[in-house]
Amino acid sequence: MSAAPVPEMADCAAACADRLHEAGRVIVASHIDADGLTSAAVAGAALERAGIPHEQTFYDQLDAEAVAELAATDYDVVLFTDFGSGQLDDIAVHEERGDFVPVVADHHQPADGVETEYHLNPLLFGINGARELSGAGAAYVLARALERDGVDNRDLAATAVVGAVGDMQAVDGELVGANAALVEDGVAAGALAEGKDLAVYGKQTRPLPKLLEYATDTHIPGISNSYTGAVEFLEGLDVDCRSEEREWKRWVDLTDDERRRVASALVRHAMSRGVPAGKIDDLVGTTYTLANETPGTELRDASEFSTLLNATARYDRADVGLAVCLGDRDGALDTARTLLRTHRRNLSEGLNWVKEHGVTDEPNLQWFDAGDEIRETIVGIVAGMSMGTAGVDRSKPVIAFAEESPEETKVSSRGTGTLVRKGLDLSAVMGEAAEAVGGGGGGHDVAAGATIPAGTEREFIDHANQLVGEQLG
Numbered sequence: 001m002s003a004a005p006v007p008e009m010a011d012c013a014a015a016c017a018d019r020l021h022e023a024g025r026v027i028v029a030s031h032i033d034a035d036g037l038t039s040a041a042v043a044g045a046a047l048e049r050a051g052i053p054h055e056q057t058f059y060d061q062l063d064a065e066a067v068a069e070l071a072a073t074d075y076d077v078v079l080f081t082d083f084g085s086g087q088l089d090d091i092a093v094h095e096e097r098g099d100f101v102p103v104v105a106d107h108h109q110p111a112d113g114v115e116t117e118y119h120l121n122p123l124l125f126g127i128n129g130a131r132e133l134s135g136a137g138a139a140y141v142l143a144r145a146l147e148r149d150g151v152d153n154r155d156l157a158a159t160a161v162v163g164a165v166g167d168m169q170a171v172d173g174e175l176v177g178a179n180a181a182l183v184e185d186g187v188a189a190g191a192l193a194e195g196k197d198l199a200v201y202g203k204q205t206r207p208l209p210k211l212l213e214y215a216t217d218t219h220i221p222g223i224s225n226s227y228t229g230a231v232e233f234l235e236g237l238d239v240d241c242r243s244e245e246r247e248w249k250r251w252v253d254l255t256d257d258e259r260r261r262v263a264s265a266l267v268r269h270a271m272s273r274g275v276p277a278g279k280i281d282d283l284v285g286t287t288y289t290l291a292n293e294t295p296g297t298e299l300r301d302a303s304e305f306s307t308l309l310n311a312t313a314r315y316d317r318a319d320v321g322l323a324v325c326l327g328d329r330d331g332a333l334d335t336a337r338t339l340l341r342t343h344r345r346n347l348s349e350g351l352n353w354v355k356e357h358g359v360t361d362e363p364n365l366q367w368f369d370a371g372d373e374i375r376e377t378i379v380g381i382v383a384g385m386s387m388g389t390a391g392v393d394r395s396k397p398v399i400a401f402a403e404e405s406p407e408e409t410k411v412s413s414r415g416t417g418t419l420v421r422k423g424l425d426l427s428a429v430m431g432e433a434a435e436a437v438g439g440g441g442g443g444h445d446v447a448a449g450a451t452i453p454a455g456t457e458r459e460f461i462d463h464a465n466q467l468v469g470e471q472l473g
């Protein structure tokens with residue numbers, strides 16, 4: 001019955017689950033992004049099915065203040081999901097005082113020198129927390145351990161997959177390791193389907209010309225970034241890409257055969273324009289479909305679903321995203337879609353800002369300071385999207401600053417798989433450089449963040465540049 005990738009993790013999950021079953025009232029505290037929301041949803045559903053009274057809360061960053069706020073409530077158990085490991089020092093203070101019993105289901109780099117009894121983190125069991133299991137995956141392992149009396153939580157694997165995809169855990173478009181086992185569970189439960197398809201974002205909701213125009217991961221000359229080019233390409237095909245009302249169809253509206261024909265025409269077009277074979281292979285990838293959701297909605301595709309969730313939680317509306325994850329298909333979904341329009345606009349404006357202003361080059365990294373031009377809750381997403389586009393090089397990590405408050409600056413950093421294989425660990429860079437200037441940070445090897453005192457940005461960059469240099473030596 002165990003869903004844990006290794007027996008030691010199963011034992012740990014079982015202990016955490018037993019403690020939760022004994023709890024009086026539980027508060028689930030989670031991070032405000034797609035993985036945090038899906039972690040909260042998976043944990044919440046499992047607690048609900050187990051009949052354990054609980055409530056949910058969310059934080060932008062879990063810091064000493066946030067932990068103190070949780071300690072001041074009258075819940076006996078705090079279940080931290082998608083954060084907590086990096087803040088075990090802050091948590092330990094309250095645990096020792098008996099303010100609450102912490103149960104942590106997370107995948108971030110744990111804080112040094114502190115441990116706690118109920119700590120479920122793939123990194124403690126030799127599983128990569130940036131590629132093989134996300135926060136929602138850790139919550140799913142816990143959810144399976146919470147099963148009693150015929151409860152089957154395997155359907156929650158579909159929600160956890162949305163979290164993993166939202167955390168960019170797919171390697172070359174495909175979930176691997178413990179994440180792949182989760183996919184199998186979701187498929188077995190009938191909640192998820194896995195397939196090979198065009199690896200382009202927006203297959204459920206975007207009209208075909210927009211789908212192709214925005215398909216820029218593999219640059220297709222004459223089509224990527226060109227609406228008229230995409231229209232011309234589609235009109236030249238022997239496939240009816242418009243409905244009877246002459247509206248553009250979406251990818252999901254095409255038959256399997258039509259999809260194959262469009263995809264092979266696209267490959268032929270790319271080849272004829274000299275796109276290298278390796279890049280052409282990237283046009284096809286693995287897609288994760290939520291089998292119980294309505295086709296043509298954002299909820300049907302794991303990647304689109306995760307963007308919808310980021311559009312809620314990163315704008316102080318985690319309640320909306322959580323409600324959608326838990327099945328609200330009316331009011332909450334409408335609100336989420338409205339928020340999505342704003343989110344998309346902000347991402348595109350953010351990317352344009354980076355393109356216009358460029359980055360400052362250091363020997364071992366590149367950086368930009370967006371001030372209050374990019375919201376601090378999405379500056380990390382923009383930094384990630386900017387790599388390899390917006391004039392940002394993929395040969396060095398990128399660091400982005402945004403104003404968090406007049407006193408504090410948010411830092412986000414992103415690397416690449418290739419750099420990580422050469423020794424890059426941004427979690428250590430963010431943690432150490434932030435500490436050196438009086439702030440704090442952490443995360444994953446490939447993506448990490450920090451909060452530092454305003455005014456220390458230059459000093460921070462110098463530290464970070466040196467640390468990256470040492471890592472890539």
Ligand code: C5P
Binds near residue numbers: 031036167169380444
């Ligand atoms: O806090 P959390 O772990 O949920 O955040 C992960 C962040 O790291 C995501 O915003 C994601 O964009 C980024 N990431 C990435 N590439 C990876 C893994 C994570 O950009 N391979």
Ligand code: C5P
Binds near residue numbers: 447
């Ligand atoms: O905020 P951003 O998307 O850049 O965060 C990247 C990763 O770094 C996330 O996993 C986030 O949880 C982590 N992070 C952290 N401590 C911070 C800021 C971010 O652990 N102060």
Ligand code: ZN
Binds near residue numbers: 082107
């Ligand atoms: Zn996460």
